Amino acid sequence: MEAHPTLDQLEIFLAVVEEGGFSAAARKLNRAQSVISYGVSNLEAQLGLQLFERTGTRQPRLTESGASLLQDARRMIAGLQMLRARAHGLAQGLEGEVRLAVDVLVPMPVLTVVLESFRTAYPTVGVRLYTGALGAAADVVMRGEANIGIVGEAMSSLPELVSHLVGGNQISPVAAPSHPLARADAPVPKAVLREYPQVVISDLSRWTDGRDFHVYALNTWRVSDLATKHALISAGLGWGGLPVWLIHDELESGRLVALSLEPYPPSNYSMFAIRRDDKPFGPAASWMAERFEAAFADFSRIRK
Amino acid sequence: MEAHPTLDQLEIFLAVVEEGGFSAAARKLNRAQSVISYGVSNLEAQLGLQLFERTGTRQPRLTESGASLLQDARRMIAGLQMLRARAHGLAQGLEGEVRLAVDVLVPMPVLTVVLESFRTAYPTVGVRLYTGALGAAADVVMRGEANIGIVGEAMSSLPELVSHLVGGNQISPVAAPSHPLARADAPVPKAVLREYPQVVISDLSRWTDGRDFHVYALNTWRVSDLATKHALISAGLGWGGLPVWLIHDELESGRLVALSLEPYPPSNYSMFAIRRDDKPFGPAASWMAERFEAAFADFSRIRK
DNA sequence: CTTATCCAATCAAGTTTTCCGATAAGTATC
DNA sequence: GATACTTATCGGAAAACTTGATTGGATAAG
Numbered sequence: 143m144e145a146h147p148t149l150d151q152l153e154i155f156l157a158v159v160e161e162g163g164f165s166a167a168a169r170k171l172n173r174a175q176s177v178i179s180y181g182v183s184n185l186e187a188q189l190g191l192q193l194f195e196r197t198g199t200r201q202p203r204l205t206e207s208g209a210s211l212l213q214d215a216r217r218m219i220a221g222l223q224m225l226r227a228r229a230h231g232l233a234q235g236l237e238g239e240v241r242l243a244v245d246v247l248v249p250m251p252v253l254t255v256v257l258e259s260f261r262t263a264y265p266t267v268g269v270r271l272y273t274g275a276l277g278a279a280a281d282v283v284m285r286g287e288a289n290i291g292i293v294g295e296a297m298s299s300l301p302e303l304v305s306h307l308v309g310g311n312q313i314s315p316v317a318a319p320s321h322p323l324a325r326a327d328a329p330v331p332k333a334v335l336r337e338y339p340q341v342v343i344s345d346l347s348r349w350t351d352g353r354d355f356h357v358y359a360l361n362t363w364r365v366s367d368l369a370t371k372h373a374l375i376s377a378g379l380g381w382g383g384l385p386v387w388l389i390h391d392e393l394e395s396g397r398l399v400a401l402s403l404e405p406y407p408p409s410n411y412s413m414f415a416i417r418r419d420d421k422p423f424g425p426a427a428s429w430m431a432e433r434f435e436a437a438f439a440d441f442s443r444i445r446k
Numbered sequence: 447m448e449a450h451p452t453l454d455q456l457e458i459f460l461a462v463v464e465e466g467g468f469s470a471a472a473r474k475l476n477r478a479q480s481v482i483s484y485g486v487s488n489l490e491a492q493l494g495l496q497l498f499e500r501t502g503t504r505q506p507r508l509t510e511s512g513a514s515l516l517q518d519a520r521r522m523i524a525g526l527q528m529l530r531a532r533a534h535g536l537a538q539g540l541e542g543e544v545r546l547a548v549d550v551l552v553p554m555p556v557l558t559v560v561l562e563s564f565r566t567a568y569p570t571v572g573v574r575l576y577t578g579a580l581g582a583a584a585d586v587v588m589r590g591e592a593n594i595g596i597v598g599e600a601m602s603s604l605p606e607l608v609s610h611l612v613g614g615n616q617i618s619p620v621a622a623p624s625h626p627l628a629r630a631d632a633p634v635p636k637a638v639l640r641e642y643p644q645v646v647i648s649d650l651s652r653w654t655d656g657r658d659f660h661v662y663a664l665n666t667w668r669v670s671d672l673a674t675k676h677a678l679i680s681a682g683l684g685w686g687g688l689p690v691w692l693i694h695d696e697l698e699s700g701r702l703v704a705l706s707l708e709p710y711p712p713s714n715y716s717m718f719a720i721r722r723d724d725k726p727f728g729p730a731a732s733w734m735a736e737r738f739e740a741a742f743a744d745f746s747r748i749r750k
Numbered sequence: 751c752t753t754a755t756c757c758a759a760t761c762a763a764g765t766t767t768t769c770c771g772a773t774a775a776g777t778a779t780c
Numbered sequence: 781g782a783t784a785c786t787t788a789t790c791g792g793a794a795a796a797c798t799t800g801a802t803t804g805g806a807t808a809a810g
Binding site: 146147148149150153189190191206207209210211214215217218221222224225226228229230232233238239268 | 450451452453454457493494495510511513514515518519521522525526528529530532533534536537542543572
Binding site: 467468469479480482483484487500505506 | 756757758759761
C-alpha cells in the first residue's frame with residue numbers, strides 16, 4: 143500500500159500491451175520472460191487490481207481497468223522521456239529555456255515561422271515571449287529578463303549590447319483614402335506635413351525616453367501598440383508609418399494609401415538580434431537568431 | 447546511461463527542493479538522511495548533470511538545470527498520484543470512464559453544471575460525451591456505446607432500457623414576429639396550422655424511424671440539430687417547437703413569439719435518465735444520474 | 751575563540767529486491 | 781497427439797537499497 147508503482151513496471155506494462163504478450167514484451171525489452179511476469183504481477187498487487195485477463199488464453203487481454211490505466215501509464219512514460227531528453231540537452235549545454243523579446247515591428251509571419259521551427263528543433267527548450275514597442279523589447283534584454291531580442295536599429299547600438307543584423311522591414315507612411323494627405327500633391331513638403339496629426343507609437347522605457355523617430359507633426363496621437371496605431375490610421379484620424387507586411391492587402395484594395403512625403407520616404411527599417419555582451423547565446427538561442435535571419439530573408443523574398 | 451531515473455528519486459528531488467535541504471527532506475519522507483544523499487547523487491549521475499549547488503554552503507541551492515527539470519519532476523509525480531488515485535477508484539469498483547449521451551433538448555446550463563460538479567467529485571473518472579437529437583442519443587445507449595443517456599419521454603419506454611425521470615423541459619411552439627401565425631387569431635386550429643411550413647428535427651436512428659412527434663404541417667423543413675432549427679425559425683422560414691430555456695431572452699425581447707395552437711399547446715417534455723437493463727450503473731454513473739435530477743430541479747426553480 | 755549544532759557525504763554491513771535460467775503447466779495449431 | 785508457443789513459479793545469484801555511524805565543514809551562540 144505504501145509502495146509506489148515503478149517506472150520500470152509501467153514500461154513493462156506498456157510493452158506487454160503494445161506487443162500483445164508477455165514473452166513478446168520480454169523480447170522487446172531484452173529481459174528474461176520471468177521479469178515480465180514478475181513485474182506485471184507486482185504492479186497488479188500494488189494497484190490492487192487486475193490489468194490483464196489471462197484465463198489460459200494464448201494472448202492476455204487488457205481488462206477495462208487496465209485500459210483506463212494504460213493512458214496514465216503512457217503519460218508517465220512520455221513524461222519520463224521528456225525529462226530524459228531535457229536532461230540530455232542540458233547536460234550538453236543546451237539552455238532549459240530561451241526568453242525572447244521581440245519588437246512589435248517584427249512581422250508576425252516571421253515570428254510564428256521561427257517559433258514553430260524552433261519547437262520542432264528544440265522540443266525540450268521552453269520559450270518565453272515578451273513583446274514591446276521600440277525601446278521596450280531592448281529594455282527587457284538590458285535588464286537580463288530576456289536573453290535574446292529582435293529590435294530595430296536605434297536600439298541595437300547601446301554599448302552593453304551585442305547586435306547582429308537579421309533582416310529588414312519596409313515601413314511606409316500611410317493614411318486612409320479619405321485623409322487630405324492622400325489626395326495632396328506629391329511629394330508633400332515638411333511644412334505642410336506638420337499641420338496634420340500624426341499617429342506615433344510611444345514607448346515608456348528609459349532607453350528611448352524623449353527620443354522620437356520620424357515625428358514631424360506638431361500634433362500627435364501617442365499610442366502604445368501597433369494594433370491601435372493601425373486602427374487609428376485606418377479610421378482616418380491621422381497618418382503615420384506602418385510596416386508594409388501588415389497593410390499589404392489594404393494597400394492593394396485601396397483601404398489605405400501610401401503617402402509620398404518629402405522628409406519621410408518609404409524606408410527599410412533594419413532589425414537586429416541583440417544580446418547583452420556579458421550573456422553569450424547558448425546553442426538554442428544562437429540557432430534561433432540564425433533562424434530569424436533566414437525567416438526574414440524568406441519573408442522579403444516572398445513579398446517581392 | 448541505460449538506467450532510468452526512478453520515481454523514488456524524483457520524489458526525493460522534490461522533497462529536497464520543497465524542504466530546502468537534504469536532512470529536512472529525510473525527515474519529511476521518514477527515511478535515513480543517507481538515502482537522500484544517495485538518491486540525489488544517483489539521480490545526478492543518471493541525468494549526467496548537477497541538480498544542486500552545494501559548495502559547502504548550509505542550504506543546497508538548485509542549479510539552473512535543476513530548476514528546469516523540477517517542472518518535469520513535478521509533472522511526473524502529479525501523474526503518478528493521478529494514476530494511483532484512478533487505480534484506487536477502479537479497485538473500489540469505480541468506472542474508469544462514463545460515456546454519456548444527451549439529447550439536444552437537455553438545457554446546456556444543466557449539462558455544464560452536472561459535468562463540472564462531476565469533474566470535482568470524480569476527478570479520476572473520464573467523461574465521453576455524445577449528443578444527438580431524439581432517437582440518436584438513445585440509440586447510442588442501446589448499442590452500448592454510452593452507458594448513461596438523458597433523453598426524452600418517447601425514447602425511454604423501449605423494453606431493453608431502464609429509465610428514471612430526472613426532470614422536465616418546457617417546449618413551446620414559436621415563430622418569428624414577422625410570421626403570419628404570430629399575428630393570427632389564437633388559438634390556431636389544426637386545419638389552418640397545416641398550411642404553414644414547420645421546422646422539424648429529424649433523426650436518422652432506427653428507433654424513431656418514420657415516427658413523428660407534433661408534426662402537423664404538410665410542408666416541413668427537416669433539420670438535424672437544434673441550432674439550425676433555431677436559426678430557421680428565427681429567420682422566419684417556418685414555425686416549430688423550441689425549448690423555452692433556449693429562447694427565453696428572445697421571447698422577452700419579442701424577437702420570437704410564442705404561438706397559441708389548438709393541437710399543440712406549450713407542453714412539458716419530460717426527460718429521463720436511461721441505461722440498458724443488462725448494464726447497471728457504476729457508482730459514478732448513478733451519481734451522475736442523481737445530479738442530473740438535482741440540476742434539472744434547480745434549473746426549473748430558477749426559471750420560475 | 752570555543753563550543754554546540756546542524757548539515758551533507760561517505761562507508762560498512764545487513765536486508766531486500768530484482769534478475770536470470772530452468773522448469774512446470776497450459777493452450778493453440780498442425 | 782506432437783509441437784511450438786505461451787504464462788507462472790522457484791531457487792540461487794547479483795544488484796540495489798537501507799541503515800546507522802562517522803567525518804569534515806559551516807553557522808550560530810556563548
